[in-house]
Amino acid sequence: xxxxxxxxxxxxxxxxxxxxxxxxxxxxxxxxxxxxxxxxxxxxxxxxxxxxxxxxxxxxxxxxxxxxxxxxxxxxxxxxxxxxxxxxxxxxxxxxxxxxxxxxxxxxxxxxxxxxxxxxxxxxxxxxxxxxxxxxxxxxxxxxxxxxxxxxxxxxxxxxxxxxxxxxxxxxxxxxxxxxxxxxxxxxxxxxxxxxxxxxxxxxxxxxxxxxxxxxxxxxxxxxxxxxxxxxxxxxxxxxxxxxxxxxxxxxxxxxxxxxxxxxxxxxxxxxxxxxxxxxxxxxxxxxxxxxxxxxxxxxxxxxxxxxxxxxxxxxxxxxxxxxxxxxxxxxxxxxxxxxxxxxxxxxxxxxxxxxxxxxxxxxxxxxxxxxxxxxxxxxxxx
Amino acid sequence: xxxxxxxxxxxxxxxxxxxxxxxxxxxxxxxxxxxxxxxxxxxxxxxxxxxxxxxxxxxxxxxxxxxxxxxxxxxxxxxxxxxxxxxxxxxxxxxxxxxxxxxxxxxxxxxxxxxxxxxxxxxxxxxxxxxxxx
Numbered sequence: 001x002x003x004x005x006x007x008x009x010x011x012x013x014x015x016x017x018x019x020x021x022x023x024x025x026x027x028x029x030x031x032x033x034x035x036x037x038x039x040x041x042x043x044x045x046x047x048x049x050x051x052x053x054x055x056x057x058x059x060x061x062x063x064x065x066x067x068x069x070x071x072x073x074x075x076x077x078x079x080x081x082x083x084x085x086x087x088x089x090x091x092x093x094x095x096x097x098x099x100x101x102x103x104x105x106x107x108x109x110x111x112x113x114x115x116x117x118x119x120x121x122x123x124x125x126x127x128x129x130x131x132x133x134x135x136x137x138x139x140x141x142x143x144x145x146x147x148x149x150x151x152x153x154x155x156x157x158x159x160x161x162x163x164x165x166x167x168x169x170x171x172x173x174x175x176x177x178x179x180x181x182x183x184x185x186x187x188x189x190x191x192x193x194x195x196x197x198x199x200x201x202x203x204x205x206x207x208x209x210x211x212x213x214x215x216x217x218x219x220x221x222x223x224x225x226x227x228x229x230x231x232x233x234x235x236x237x238x239x240x241x242x243x244x245x246x247x248x249x250x251x252x253x254x255x256x257x258x259x260x261x262x263x264x265x266x267x268x269x270x271x272x273x274x275x276x277x278x279x280x281x282x283x284x285x286x287x288x289x290x291x292x293x294x295x296x297x298x299x300x301x302x303x304x305x306x307x308x309x310x311x312x313x314x315x316x317x318x319x320x321x322x323x324x325x326x327x328x329x330x331x332x333x334x335x336x337x338x339x340x341x342x343x344x345x346x347x348x349x350x351x352x353x354x355x356x357x358x359x360x361x362x363x364x365x366x367x368x369x370x371x372x373x374x375x376x377x378x379x380x381x382x383x
Numbered sequence: 384x385x386x387x388x389x390x391x392x393x394x395x396x397x398x399x400x401x402x403x404x405x406x407x408x409x410x411x412x413x414x415x416x417x418x419x420x421x422x423x424x425x426x427x428x429x430x431x432x433x434x435x436x437x438x439x440x441x442x443x444x445x446x447x448x449x450x451x452x453x454x455x456x457x458x459x460x461x462x463x464x465x466x467x468x469x470x471x472x473x474x475x476x477x478x479x480x481x482x483x484x485x486x487x488x489x490x491x492x493x494x495x496x497x498x499x500x501x502x503x504x505x506x507x508x509x510x511x512x513x514x515x516x517x
Contacts (some may be wrong), residue, residue: 208439209462210460213462213465214492217492217493225493227409231407314407314410317409326411326414326437327410352439353410353439354410
C-alpha cells in the first residue's frame with residue numbers, strides 16, 4: 001500500500017515536472033510580473049519537495065501538495081513548481097543547491113501564475129516542522145555601514161567612482177528606485193515597474209500619444225514582452241542602474257575610459273570614453289556592434305562625471321516599466337559619489353521621437369564593499 | 384501564371400530584405416520595412432513593400448509595388464485601436480494620377496513581425512490589405 005502511494009507520488013511528480021518543462025519552454029525567461037500575479041491575494045502550499053532545479057535564470061523547487069477535500073474524493077496529490085530568484089541572488093544569501101533536499105516538508109507562500117497553472121512565485125519558503133525560514137520572503141542585499149565616510153579620491157583629488165585606491169573592490173547596488181519615473185512624480189508601482197493604478201500611466205513621463213499607448217499596452221500585459229527577459233536583450237540606458245544585481249564601475253585612468261559592468265543582463269558592459277573622442281558611427285550600431293548602450297563620451301565637471309550618450313538602437317526597453325524610446329534618444333547622465341557609500345545618479349532624457357519635452361530622473365545606489373559583482377545569466381549556464 | 388509574377392519581382396524583395404535591418408524594433412510601431420499584399424490591385428500588382436520611418440513628428444516612407452516607389456504623402460497612427468491611415472499619390476500604367484487611401488490596424492503590437500491589416504482604395508478599385516513587418 002505504501003509502495004503504491006510512493007509510486008503514485010513519483011508518477012505525479014514526474015508528470016508535473018514534464019508539464020512544467022513543456023510550459024517553461026513556452027515561457028523561456030520572463031518578467032516576474034508578467035508571469036505571476038504579484039498583486040493578488042497570496043497562495044499557501046504545504047507539501048513535500050520532489051525536486052530542486054538549481055539553474056539560471058530562476059531556481060525551481062517542485063513539491064507534491066495534497067488537495068483539500070481529499071477524504072471524500074480520495075487522496076489527490078498534485079505537483080507544483082515553485083519559482084525562486086536566480087541562483088546568483090540566492091547564493092549571495094548563502095544558499096545553494098543543497099539548501100533543500102528531496103523529501104523535505106515545506107510551506108510556501110507566494111503569488112500564483114497568471115495562467116492558473118500550478119506554478120507559484122515563492123516569496124516565503126519555510127520548513128513545515130518548525131516554520132524556520134528556508135528562503136527569505138524578499139531578498140535583501142548586504143547593506144552598508146550607516147556612518148558616513150568621505151568620498152574616496154585618486155591622488156589628483158578626482159573622486160573614485162569605483163574601487164578606491166588601496167581599498168577593497170566592490171560594486172553599486174540597492175538602487176533607491178527600480179523603475180524610471182520623472183523626478184517630482186509620485187505613482188505607486190511594484191519593484192518591476194508595474195503600475196498599481198493603470199490610470200497613472202500618463203503621469204510617469206511626458207510621453208507622446210503613441211508612446212503613451214505603447215506604455216499602456218506593455219503595462220496591460222504586465223511587461224511580459226520585455227525583450228530583456230524574452231530575448232535576453234541587454235538592459236541598456238538608465239535601466240542598468242536600477243538592477244538589484246548592481247553595477248561595477250572600473251576606471252581605466254591611463255586609457256581614459258570607464259567600464260560599467262553589470263551584475264545582470266548576461267554580464268553586459270558599457271564603456272564611457274573620457275578621451276575626447278567624437279560620438280560618430282552608424283546610428284544604432286550594426287549587427288557586429290549593436291549599440292544597446294549607445295556611444296558615450298564623458299567629462300568631469302567638478303566632482304561629477306557627466307556623460308553624453310547617443311546612437312542607441314531600438315531593440316530593447318530602456319526602463320523596467322516599459323517606457324518606450326526611439327533612436328533619437330539622447331541621454332545626459334551625472335554620476336556623483338556624494339560619500340564613500342553613496343552614488344547619486346541623475347539622467348536627463350532627451351528623445352523627441354517619444355516624448356514631448358526633455359525630462360529627468362534621479363536616484364541613489366549604495367556601495368557594496370568587498371562584494372563580488374553577482375553574475376546572472378538570462379539562459380541556463382549551470383547544467 | 385501567377386507564379387511568374389512572383390518570380391519577376393522576388394529578387395527585388397530579397398534584395399531589399401537583405402539590406403533592411405531585421406531588428407526587433409521596440410520604438411515607434413510603424414517604423415521599419417513591411418512586406419505583404421494589397422489584393423485585387425490590377426493597377427500595381429498585388430505584392431508590395433512598405434518602408435516607413437518616424438522623425439518624432441511625422442511618418443515618411445514609400446510603397447514599392449515592384450515597380451517605381453510610391454512616396455507616402457501622409458500616414459498617421461492612432462493609439463486608440465492602433466489604427467493606421469496612409470495616403471499616397473501614384474500613377475497608373477498610362478501615367479494618369481491615382482490616389483491610394485489605406486486604412487488598417489496593427490495586430491500583435493508586441494511582436495517584431497507585427498501586422499497591419501485593412502483595406503486600400505483608389506479611383507481604380509479597392510481591396511484588402513495585409514503587410515507584416517520584417
